[in-house]
Structure formats: C-alpha cells, structure tokens
Amino acid sequence: KVQLVIPDRDGVRPTRKIRSLEAFAADDEEQAFEVEGQRMTIAQYFKQFYNVTLRRPDYPCISVSKIARWPLELCNVEPGQKWTKKLDPAQTAEAIKRTTVEPGRRTSMLTEGLSRIQPTPAALGQWGVSIDQQPMEVQARELPAPSVIYQQPVRPREGVWDVRGQNFHKACAINNMLVIVFDSPQFFSLTDAQTCVTGLVSACRRLGMHIAHPQPDINYWPQGADVPSFIQSCGAALMQKMGTPPDLVICFLPRKPCDMYGEIKRFGDQRVGVATQCMFENKAKKGGEPYFSNLALKVNVKMKGGVNSILQPSDLGPIARAPTMVCGGDVSHASPGSPNPSVAAVVGTLDPTASIYGTAITVQPSRLELIARLEEMMLKLLKQFWERNGCLPEQILFFRDGISEGQFSHVIAGEVKAVREAAAQAGRALNIEYKPKLTFICCGKRHHISLFPKNPRDGDSKTGNAKSGVVVDTGVVSPFHFDWYCMSHKALLGTGRSGHHTVLVDDSGFTADELQPLVFHLCFTYAKATRAVSVPTPAFYASRLCTRAQLLLSQEDDRTTVISSTSDSSQERMRQRALVEAQGRLKDIHPDQKERLFFL
Incomplete structure (x- = not known):
C-alpha cells in the first residue's frame, strides 16, 4: 500500500494498494488523456491541477485502479505493513532473536499486560464474567520417554540423546560417491572439498556405514553449465571408471538460498532416482564432528534399506x-x-x-x-x-x-x-x-495455550520450560x-x-x-x-x-x-x-x- 503525497495538501493523503508497476513514464505522450477538452500527460496533469513539477517525469508510474495512475515520486510506502512472504536467512534469524522470550519472563509479560487492561469491563461484568489475572493451574502428568534402539538401546534424557558410540539399527553401504563443487576452486578449494568429504565419511563409518571408496574424485562445475546435464556426465564418467553407477551424489553449494539446489533435487528425486546430499560451503568448512554426524543421519535413511533407529514393541503399544x-x-x-x-x-x-x-x-x-x-x-x-x-x-x-x-x-x-x-x-x-x-x-x-511449570524445579533444567513428556488433558481441553x-x-530457545x-x-x-x-x-x-x-x-x-x-x-x-x-x-x-x-x-x-x- 502507498500514500499519495502532494505538497501543500498535507491533509489529503489517499492510500491505495499497488496493482502493478507500469511500463510507461509520467511524461509518456502515448499515455496522454483528455481533461476538459485538453490533451495532457500525467506529468502535465499534476502540474496544472496540483502545481507539482515532477523532478523525475521519466520514472515509471504505478497503477492503483483500472484507470488511476500515480507518479512514483509522489508515493510513500505506508508504514507498519505486514510482510507475508518468506524472509531471507538474516531476517529470519533477527525475527527469532527479537521474539525469543524465556518462560519466566513470558509469564510476567502476560500477567503485567493483563493488569493494564480493565479486568472486568462493564459489558462482561453485567453477565458476571471476570478475568483472572493469574495463570490457570491445571493437573499434568509426565510420561516416560521410550528407549531409542540403535544397535544398542539409548534412553533419552529430557527429550535428547547421544549417538556417540552407537551404530545405526540398519546401516547402509555406499559403494560409489560422486562429489561435485558448484563453485570456483578460488572460493572452495580442492583441499576444502577433500576435508569435508573425509569428515562425512568418518561420521558415516562411526555410525556403522560401509564406505567402499572413501576418497572420491572432486568435480568442479563449469560456471553456466546445465546442472542436470553436468551431473549426468560426471555420473557416466564415474560409472565407466568404477563399473557401477554412483549411489550417492554429494554437492557443495556456495550460498543459501541457491537456485541449483532445486535442480539437484529434481535430478535425484525424479529424473534418475539417486540419493543426493547438499552442503553449503560456509557451514561445511566450519563443521565439526556434530555437523557431519547430523549429515550421516540423513544420508543413511536416503539409501536403500537404511534405518537409523526404532522403538521397541512395548513403546509402540497398541500398534505393535x-x-x-x-x-x-x-x-x-x-x-x-x-x-x-x-x-x-x-x-x-x-x-x-x-x-x-x-x-x-x-x-x-x-x-x-x-x-x-x-x-x-x-x-x-x-x-x-x-x-x-x-x-x-x-x-x-x-x-x-x-x-x-x-x-x-x-x-x-x-x-x-x-x-x-x-x-x-x-x-x-x-x-x-x-x-x-x-x-x-x-x-x-x-x-494459544502456554504450559509453564508452577515450580521452576519441575521444569527443564536449562530453559525453564515444561519438560519433555508433560501432558495436560484437563482444565484447558475441549468439553x-x-x-x-x-x-x-x-525447546531450545524461548518459551516452548x-x-x-x-x-x-x-x-x-x-x-x-x-x-x-x-x-x-x-x-x-x-x-x-x-x-x-x-x-x-x-x-x-x-x-x-x-x-x-x-x-x-x-x-x-x-x-x-x-x-x-x-x-x-x-x-x-x-x-x-x-x-x-x-x-x-x-x-x-x-x-x-x-x-x-x-x-x-
């Protein structure tokens, strides 16, 4: 939405929604129209009727209705408009930072905010309705966590567990890896790529996967080349060299978001049917053992027959x-x-x-x-x-x-x-x-139901949130x-x-x-x-x-x-x-x- 701002007419600021940005400028003679028997351009119209001389009549106009066009320089964007499209990574991180509030502070904000509002407005009081300014107390119970079965069972603690020293329940083998870098060696060197591949291979092996060829060749994508065709040609060359097609394609990408990501996934998921694993270079270069272990969790289940972990039948209850x-x-x-x-x-x-x-x-x-x-x-x-x-x-x-x-x-x-x-x-x-x-x-x-432990000692040891496994089925539920x-x-941040x-x-x-x-x-x-x-x-x-x-x-x-x-x-x-x-x-x-x- 934009406001039309005209000098000496401060009290008149109509607001309209932009329909489109037009291809013509305010001084375009082909867009001239009749006004009181006189033909004039949009720039001439604003000069004659509003005494406004456009500084940039060559700028395009915006369309605000089927017949109304406004010069771009006379429009102000109305403040406070909601952005409904996807945020970029930096904006997302900033939004999360600004809205993250720990549970204790969140409770205080709610009670303090409510105290500033008239607790029993007249319209409610006539019907005997009042608003309690304190949080509602309800009964809850804490369910025990299940055992997560790798080769050996692991008992989660507060909803979290560690896979160090464990093997996947069904670990897969990777017989042939194809590695492609979608960037220049100047920014992501051969040594960088080899180091990251070694980190992933080591993580996969620690979790029980068999890697037949742990040091694959590194291929660099020629700038501007067709992505699917290049992957196809690299795969064909690898098959000719090794005798078997690749069963995993590892791709290093320069940034996030990246247009090539979609092309890679369409190639692997629909066109050829091969597992693909993408890594963004900045994260891969900084990634340590936890980073590559998390990637190994994804790689194993993308391979045929891979199962990371299961639950024991007793924890599956009626469906077992x-x-x-x-x-x-x-x-x-x-x-x-x-x-x-x-x-x-x-x-x-x-x-x-x-x-x-x-x-x-x-x-x-x-x-x-x-x-x-x-x-x-x-x-x-x-x-x-x-x-x-x-x-x-x-x-x-x-x-x-x-x-x-x-x-x-x-x-x-x-x-x-x-x-x-x-x-x-x-x-x-x-x-x-x-x-x-x-x-x-x-x-x-x-x-809009937030669960807070009445006694902080009953909450999560680090964040103060309700613990993993807390169930509430009284008081605030539907009748x-x-x-x-x-x-x-x-919950990792703020109020869970x-x-x-x-x-x-x-x-x-x-x-x-x-x-x-x-x-x-x-x-x-x-x-x-x-x-x-x-x-x-x-x-x-x-x-x-x-x-x-x-x-x-x-x-x-x-x-x-x-x-x-x-x-x-x-x-x-x-x-x-x-x-x-x-x-x-x-x-x-x-x-x-x-x-x-x-x-x-």
Whole structure:
C-alpha cells in the first residue's frame, strides 16, 4: 500500500494498494488523456491541477485502479505493513532473536499486560464474567520417554540423546560417491572439498556405514553449465571408471538460498532416482564432528534399506499388536497472492517398527485446506503396504497437521470418508471385505495455550520450560472432543509450545493411557534428529514432503506480482492454468526412491 503525497495538501493523503508497476513514464505522450477538452500527460496533469513539477517525469508510474495512475515520486510506502512472504536467512534469524522470550519472563509479560487492561469491563461484568489475572493451574502428568534402539538401546534424557558410540539399527553401504563443487576452486578449494568429504565419511563409518571408496574424485562445475546435464556426465564418467553407477551424489553449494539446489533435487528425486546430499560451503568448512554426524543421519535413511533407529514393541503399544499403518498428512500453500496451486502430501509406515515410509504427493487448487485427492493417495500407500507385507493393515492411525477446530466437521466429512473409501477400494481389488479400524487425530502447534511449570524445579533444567513428556488433558481441553496437550520436545530457545492433539475418529476405542504415550513416543522416531520433535514424526514427515514437493514444482518465473494486477476473473484463469501446468510438472518420484526418506 502507498500514500499519495502532494505538497501543500498535507491533509489529503489517499492510500491505495499497488496493482502493478507500469511500463510507461509520467511524461509518456502515448499515455496522454483528455481533461476538459485538453490533451495532457500525467506529468502535465499534476502540474496544472496540483502545481507539482515532477523532478523525475521519466520514472515509471504505478497503477492503483483500472484507470488511476500515480507518479512514483509522489508515493510513500505506508508504514507498519505486514510482510507475508518468506524472509531471507538474516531476517529470519533477527525475527527469532527479537521474539525469543524465556518462560519466566513470558509469564510476567502476560500477567503485567493483563493488569493494564480493565479486568472486568462493564459489558462482561453485567453477565458476571471476570478475568483472572493469574495463570490457570491445571493437573499434568509426565510420561516416560521410550528407549531409542540403535544397535544398542539409548534412553533419552529430557527429550535428547547421544549417538556417540552407537551404530545405526540398519546401516547402509555406499559403494560409489560422486562429489561435485558448484563453485570456483578460488572460493572452495580442492583441499576444502577433500576435508569435508573425509569428515562425512568418518561420521558415516562411526555410525556403522560401509564406505567402499572413501576418497572420491572432486568435480568442479563449469560456471553456466546445465546442472542436470553436468551431473549426468560426471555420473557416466564415474560409472565407466568404477563399473557401477554412483549411489550417492554429494554437492557443495556456495550460498543459501541457491537456485541449483532445486535442480539437484529434481535430478535425484525424479529424473534418475539417486540419493543426493547438499552442503553449503560456509557451514561445511566450519563443521565439526556434530555437523557431519547430523549429515550421516540423513544420508543413511536416503539409501536403500537404511534405518537409523526404532522403538521397541512395548513403546509402540497398541500398534505393535496388529499390522498397522501410521500416516501423516499435510497441505502447503504458495505465498499469498500467488496463483500457484497448493501441494498435498501423505506418508504412511510400511513396516512393524514404523520406520519405513511410503509417500504420495499431489497438487490441488490454490488455498484449498483439505486434501482433495486423499482417496487416491491412500490407495497408493495401501498398495505399497500389501506389496511389502502380503497383507493390508488392520489399523490405520492418521495424523493430520494444519487443521483448525472450525474445519473438524469438514475433515470428518471429506478426509475421513476418503480414507474409508480408499480402504474399501483396496479390498475390492483383492476380492476381500476390508474395513480397517481408523483412528484420525488432528495435531498442531498453532494454539494459544502456554504450559509453564508452577515450580521452576519441575521444569527443564536449562530453559525453564515444561519438560519433555508433560501432558495436560484437563482444565484447558475441549468439553466436546478427546484432546490433550503434550510437550514432547525440549525447546531450545524461548518459551516452548506444546503439541495439541484432537481425536476426531477412533474405531479402536483407545484409552488415554494407550493413545497419549503412543503419540508421545512417535515424536522420538524423526530420523535426522537425536531429540524428540514437537509433533508425531508422520505429521512432521508430511510437512517436509510438502516442502520438497513445492521445490520440485518451483521454476524461475514468479507470478506473485502479476496476479495482483489482474481482475478476479483473470486471477481465476491464471490459477487454473497454473494448476494444469503444475500437474504436468509434478512427475512421480522415481521408483528407486521408493521407501527412502529422500525429502530429509
């Protein structure tokens, strides 16, 4: 939004939203128009009617309506406008720094802020309503953490554990590595690349992985060369030299964000089906053992059959007693104002340990919150489950992220029905009657309940937050739903936000003592971390898969500024065209990436 500022007219400052930046200037004769029988340019108009002589009439004009054009130099940007697009890394870091407040200070801010407000406004007092200025006290319980099983079990402490001295539960072998540096040797030398590769190889070996050739050749990308073609040619040369194709492509990138990142992932995930691991040079050069150990966590699960850790059956509770698929679903939207479609992603476990996942992604109309093609996506996952296990799951546990309470009825009518229809269709394909027990849970962190320990000694030893495993299911929960709050993770900065879980459907009739520990324990299976995450891993994976799908869809042209300058009908046509184009671009993930966590 901009304000039109005209000298000597301080009281008149109309505010308008910019529709577009025009290609013509204020003194463009071709854009002259009739005013009171006289033809004049925009610059002449402002001179005659406002006595304003433009200093730069050659600057472009902005469009604020179908017929109104304003000179650029007479416009001021209205202060205090909300930025809805993605921040760059420096801005993100600054925003986090400014909004990080430790729990004790957060509590004081809330109570002090409330005391400045009239505690019982007249409108509330007439109805006998008052606002307590002190935090509400509720009962909570602390659930024990599960054992995380590598080659040996590890017991997390306050939601965190250490993998030093451990081997992966199923460590993979890397027979052939292809290494490419997408920068000049002047900025990232051969020695730098070799040192970083050695650091990663050492970390992988410490965790039990077999590296057949620990000192691969380093390839430097010629500036301006086509990225996929160069990777392809380097891979072909390596295959000719070693006799086998590369099973891991390591790429060093100069900065973040980097346009080449998307090209690399599209090449590996869709075109060829090879694991790719990118490193940004500044982080890699400074990275020590913890940095490369974290990379090894990602590399192992990107390889065929790699499993970092599992939970023991007793910690999986009811889903360990019968064949079960644990699913996660999410929808991701393009930035506001963009005509680009939304992306939906669903993941589902394919093994008894809930560590091997199948994936399904699709595009759908822009801003649509529900998963439009969930039946088709679930059918694909059920087929994968059958192919791997020779049976269909008796239970389906579905975690849905990103849903508000006002959408619950729509989810039950749409998505729950779609899961049941997919199951029925899978049964018909096998000529059996198939009705699995479905438990559908909405989970998320977008709520306004903050959990603080009454006694600081009962909180996290370092941050003062509620401890990992604290569950609240009384007082602040819904009287209409089976829901609870769980602080599953150890918050690193500021005040931690608990996960909120609401059960919409439960065919199995699980009790709170069965479901709450299970949901908590599933937060300990996120493959690339050695700490519990804030929501169950399937929901987290679905969110990450959405992000990867958006990346696979991305292209150089950006329509965000174009759509804001068009009519409603034109915007709808652009959305429809973008949807059709995206459906053509979002190709299936390569079969060789099947059952791999390629999106981490």
